Amino acid sequence: MSQKPNTRLCGAGQYSILKIRIANSSASIGQSGGFRLIAAANNEAGEIVALYIYPKRGPKGIGDISDSYRNELIKEFIKERNDKKLIVLDVLNELSEIVH
Numbered sequence: 001m002s003q004k005p006n007t008r009l010c011g012a013g014q015y016s017i018l019k020i021r022i023a024n025s026s027a028s029i030g031q032s033g034g035f036r037l038i039a040a041a042n043n044e045a046g047e048i049v050a051l052y053i054y055p056k057r058g059p060k061g062i063g064d065i066s067d068s069y070r071n072e073l074i075k076e077f078i079k080e081r082n083d084k085k086l087i088v089l090d091v092l093n094e095l096s097e098i099v100h
Contacts, residue, residue: 015040017074038070040077049086051077
């Protein structure tokens with residue numbers, strides 16, 4: 001299945017799971033050959049959580065992650081969020097514990 005850049009992959013409760021293309025600034029190959037960021041976004045709370053980032057090309061390049069691996073990332077994120085094991089980096093670059 002062909003996906004558009006910056007695609008909403010699925011929903012997980014109040015979160016949308018996104019695949020975001022990021023250009024590799026050290027190589028002139030554009031976004032299509034750069035990195036992929038799998039993220040969970042909650043528009044209501046104004047949160048975005050990076051779940052996984054991987055290169056598209058190169059010796060450690062990954063064509064795409066499987067649906068089962070993506071689902072494991074989501075499960076792990078939800079568990080860690082529920083267990084309050086996540087940290088927040090605010091716009092002032094101060095670390096604080098999540099208080100949900």
